[in-house]
Structure formats: C-alpha cells, structure tokens
Amino acid sequence: MRRWMAIDVGQTTVRVRTSWTSEVITAPGFHDPAADPVAAAFGAVRPILAAFAGSMIDDVPVVLAIGHTGLPEPAEGLDAVAKLILAELPVVSEVRLFPDAVTAHAGALSGRAGVVVAAGTGTVCLGVDSAGRAARVDGVGHLVGDAGSAYDLGRAGLRQAVWHQERREAASALYEAARRHLLDDLDLGDDLGASLRRLCWLPDRVKLVAAFARPVIDSAQAGDQVAARLVGQAAADLAATVRACAALIEPAAEDRRIACVGGMFASDALAQPFRAALDLADWRVVPADGTVLDGTVLLAGDSPGLHASLGHFRKGS
Amino acid sequence: MRRWMAIDVGQTTVRVRTSWTSEVITAPGFHDPAADPVAAAFGAVRPILAAFAGSMIDDVPVVLAIGHTGLPEPAEGLDAVAKLILAELPVVSEVRLFPDAVTAHAGALSGRAGVVVAAGTGTVCLGVDSAGRAARVDGVGHLVGDAGSAYDLGRAGLRQAVWHQERREAASALYEAARRHLLDDLDLGDDLGASLRRLCWLPDRVKLVAAFARPVIDSAQAGDQVAARLVGQAAADLAATVRACAALIEPAAEDRRIACVGGMFASDALAQPFRAALDLADWRVVPADGTVLDGTVLLAGDSPGLHASLGHFRKGS
Numbered sequence: 001m002r003r004w005m006a007i008d009v010g011q012t013t014v015r016v017r018t019s020w021t022s023e024v025i026t027a028p029g030f031h032d033p034a035a036d037p038v039a040a041a042f043g044a045v046r047p048i049l050a051a052f053a054g055s056m057i058d059d060v061p062v063v064l065a066i067g068h069t070g071l072p073e074p075a076e077g078l079d080a081v082a083k084l085i086l087a088e089l090p091v092v093s094e095v096r097l098f099p100d101a102v103t104a105h106a107g108a109l110s111g112r113a114g115v116v117v118a119a120g121t122g123t124v125c126l127g128v129d130s131a132g133r134a135a136r137v138d139g140v141g142h143l144v145g146d147a148g149s150a151y152d153l154g155r156a157g158l159r160q161a162v163w164h165q166e167r168r169e170a171a172s173a174l175y176e177a178a179r180r181h182l183l184d185d186l187d188l189g190d191d192l193g194a195s196l197r198r199l200c201w202l203p204d205r206v207k208l209v210a211a212f213a214r215p216v217i218d219s220a221q222a223g224d225q226v227a228a229r230l231v232g233q234a235a236a237d238l239a240a241t242v243r244a245c246a247a248l249i250e251p252a253a254e255d256r257r258i259a260c261v262g263g264m265f266a267s268d269a270l271a272q273p274f275r276a277a278l279d280l281a282d283w284r285v286v287p288a289d290g291t292v293l294d295g296t297v298l299l300a301g302d303s304p305g306l307h308a309s310l311g312h313f314r315k316g317s
Numbered sequence: 318m319r320r321w322m323a324i325d326v327g328q329t330t331v332r333v334r335t336s337w338t339s340e341v342i343t344a345p346g347f348h349d350p351a352a353d354p355v356a357a358a359f360g361a362v363r364p365i366l367a368a369f370a371g372s373m374i375d376d377v378p379v380v381l382a383i384g385h386t387g388l389p390e391p392a393e394g395l396d397a398v399a400k401l402i403l404a405e406l407p408v409v410s411e412v413r414l415f416p417d418a419v420t421a422h423a424g425a426l427s428g429r430a431g432v433v434v435a436a437g438t439g440t441v442c443l444g445v446d447s448a449g450r451a452a453r454v455d456g457v458g459h460l461v462g463d464a465g466s467a468y469d470l471g472r473a474g475l476r477q478a479v480w481h482q483e484r485r486e487a488a489s490a491l492y493e494a495a496r497r498h499l500l501d502d503l504d505l506g507d508d509l510g511a512s513l514r515r516l517c518w519l520p521d522r523v524k525l526v527a528a529f530a531r532p533v534i535d536s537a538q539a540g541d542q543v544a545a546r547l548v549g550q551a552a553a554d555l556a557a558t559v560r561a562c563a564a565l566i567e568p569a570a571e572d573r574r575i576a577c578v579g580g581m582f583a584s585d586a587l588a589q590p591f592r593a594a595l596d597l598a599d600w601r602v603v604p605a606d607g608t609v610l611d612g613t614v615l616l617a618g619d620s621p622g623l624h625a626s627l628g629h630f631r632k633g634s
Binding site: 031032033034037073136137138139140141142143144145155158159162166167168191192193194196197198199200201202203205206209240244247248 | 348349350351354390453454455456457458459460461462472475476479483484485508509510511513514515516517518519520522523526557561564565
C-alpha cells in the first residue's frame, strides 16, 4: 500500500496527516526566515518529522507533500530544503514542496481549476486554468502587501485607535478595544503610542496585529461606523485581488469558480460586502471543498494534476 | 567653565557635540529595541561615551543631554538608562534624556513655543505652548503610524509597483524603480514579490523601505502620475498631522509658528503640496533655526526652559 504524509506549515500552526495513523500532531507556526531561509523553512517541519519517525516502517517508502508559508524562493533554496528532509528521513521516497497558496487552491477546489482567495493572517489569491496555467496575486507579505488580510485589517484598526486618541477621527470603539488588546492582554506598557512603537520590533508582531482583526469585525457588527468602514475596505480590497487574478487567466466557462478560504471570510460582516464588491458576472462563488491540509493530502497522491508545475519535486536516492 | 556633551541618537546615525572639542564622531543609528529596550537604548550611546571618555577631565563635571529615537517608555526604564550612563562615566554630573521629537522641536524653534513636524524615516509632530504644555501627534512607529514619513511613502511606492506587476494599476515608473531598488541594489532575489516577502523579516527593513521614498519623489518630479499621487498623499497626511497637533495646544498668537524638519521636506515636490494642504490661517510656517543636534546642545545648557517637563533628568552622585 502506498504511504504518504502531508504537512501544512502556516504562520500560526503546523498540521500533519498521514496514511498510516490517525494521530493529530501540531507544532508552532512559522515566522522569521531572515537569518537563514533554508534552515528556517526546514526547522518548521522538523518537529513533525521527528514525531512521526518512530511510526514509519523502514522499508516502506513514504511520499511527503508539504504546503509551506515560508519556503525559500530561489530554486536552489527550495532544493536545499528538500535535501535536508530526505537526509533526515531516508524512508521518504519523494518530497513535494508547495507554497501554501497552491495547497489552499487544491484543497478548496478538490484539484480542479478556478480561483481561490485565502485570507487569514495574510492574503494570497491563486488562479489555475484547466491547462495548468497559473496566476498569483498578492501574497507579497505583511510589510507591503496582504491587502484585506487579518494583519491589514488589524493594522488599520490600530491606526484608527491612535487617530482617535489624537482627535483626528470621530470617536470610535476601536480606541478602547485597542487599549484592551495591547495593554491588558499583551501588557505592552501604559499608553497606546508607546505600545505601538514597541510592537514594531516584537518577533510575533504579525500575529499580534492580525489578532486585532477580530475586535475590529466585532466592533463593526456592534454598529461602530469607523470599524464598519475598515471592514468594508478589507472586503473591497479582497474583491479587487480576486478580480485581478481572474483577469490574468483564461479558464473555460465551467472553470470560472471562486472559492474563499481563511478566517477573514468566517464573518458575514466581511463576506457579504466582499460578494457585493466582486462584480464578476460570468464567475460563480462556490463553497470550499476542503482545507489547506486537505489540499496537501491531495498533492501527496498519485498525481498532483493541474498543480504539478506549481511545486518543487525531489526524489530520494 | 561649564562643560556639556550633546548626543543625538537617530535611526540612521548617532551624532555628538561637546563643549571642549570640535571633534565630530558618528556611530551607527539605533534599531530593534525588542529584546531588551534598556540595553538597546544604552548600547546606542555607549560607543560615543567610550570615544570621548579619554578627553574628559576627571574632576570637571559634564552635563550630558541625549535626544534619542528609541528610549524605553516606562519611567523605570528611562531611569535605568540614565543610571547605566552615570555608572559608565562618573564624571557626568547630570543626564538629561529626551525623545528625539523634543530635541527636534528645541532645535527648530531655538527653544521657543510652536509646532515642529519632523519627517524623515519616521514622522512625529510636537507642539509646545508658552506655558510648556505639549501635545505629540503620530511618532507611533512604522508598523501602524508615521504617516507621510519616508517609510510610509516608500511602502506606498512598493505597493504600487506590485500592483503594476499584477495589472491592478495603470503603468507606472515605480515598477522599474522598485526592481532596481530591491533587485539590483539590494540583491533580494529575482522577482519583486519574493523580494518583498523577504524584506518583511530583514533587520534593516525600515531603512530599506524608507530609502524607496527618494525614487518615488524622483518619479513624481519626472512626471509619473501614480508617484505624484503618492507624494500628494504624504503631503496631505503630514498637513493633517500638523493640524491635529495645532488643535491640541492653545498658544498665544505670536507662538503660532510651524517649522518643518527632516529629509521629506527637502523636496519642493512634497513641501509645496504640504503648505497648500495645511490650511491654518492664523499660523505661519517659519524656517527651522537648527537641527536635532542643535536642539540637544540647547537642552544641555543652563536651563531646558519650555522643554523641562518633556525630558527625564537624573543627577550623578
């Protein structure tokens, strides 16, 4: 029987599934590839490999598929990660590395063509047509990109909180929410400005800012106008991302499907204005079939299908 | 004769002046206070103290004034920095620590009341009235704040470059400029998106993003409409920051002066729309008298005057 292991490396959590055990293991998510991108990408996977090494049978080969939020991007770097994995676990017969946009796409559309927008901590949109041609929009990181992500919305909310304190904007529930988020929960000091200056340099700043998206959405649902405007902007940005992606590929009529995945779409406060702003007459929004981990499992299978050209494959010796 | 030493700790460079030598020494600027804010703040000053220790006369006391971009903000942290300095150099009779917004203000208006907006890598605006009442607007760091700073403009320019690549925006000179900035100059990889993802985690990311403000301004002056819109937005943001600050203090009519300092105002492409957007009838924009280091020298003098309540003072034993 063919054996496989699928690992999803996200910014918050690393998850795994295998063909031979129902055991669920998670590890801390991935951040900060700066010092050594190859070592950082490998390091996020390593605890999972170690946890499962004992349950592998030495002479039964395993195909290992990984969806990863922090893969190094020059091809040599990718191949170096694959080699480190093969050296760590000689029972692995093949390593398949995919950016997490690809595994999200495969999971949401069960391997079929279409556009998948994933908006959680970050935002990325991937379109694949039935010939395997692909277009990626956004996903360029929190510093400059990731429009409409939890990070982006959280940042916008924190900025409004400061502006309220400076009397640049009308009163907003976001100021009190930000004080609670940063001061009570995170203990970042006794004034908002000082907390935000410190936040700039914390290793988990992306997660901390993204976590403020929830209070912004809650404030919008409770009727705060400033928060509602920010949520509407995030929805419009996500819709623009999808439109840009759809315009870059030329799928057949039946492949003009859009699936939305990730925590940002969990709230109707965002999902409804997103659909309203989408404005793509000949496309239809479909429910996502599965998760990023489901997609990784699919891509560990016999054939990665449409997604074959979107990953890096290396066989063991 | 009274002796003094004035140190300006910026994000790019540390500069010093003393009463007893014309020697000019600079040290690398300050960044990343995350791990230990007190040690980081002290560490930025220490090379300067070491360089001048030999030229001090053991029994002639020195007043040391420091304007610092990265002081810890709880009072205990500030005092801990002052104590470390006193322990390092017992000849120092008094340490005076000021946020760099205060030294910039003192330098630009020669110690008088008014509003000073400083826009370089970051943005901060400080208003002080003739009673010494102060209001600070923005200066909350690059992650959420610093509207209209070089960082903010550089970030906006990089985002437009990505959007051009994704065909979300009209053609712009910024795409080629960003490729040159990130790929040729910084050698961050072979595609723009990958470079921006890596940029998120580089220790000197703030400096690298801020350095893109110059190409954005140059593109605007060369007639690029997208770049011109971004520069106009930065000018409008800076004007809004000044208006917010002016509204928070109540200076006498003769103290309603505004001085602009920092690299962002060096170009007419920004300074002109800034003045046009300012719209403060009973205030006048005046030329800055001096630099941040000039202000630090002033605050090392006999009396810090209006700025006395804006610093942290500690006498040696």
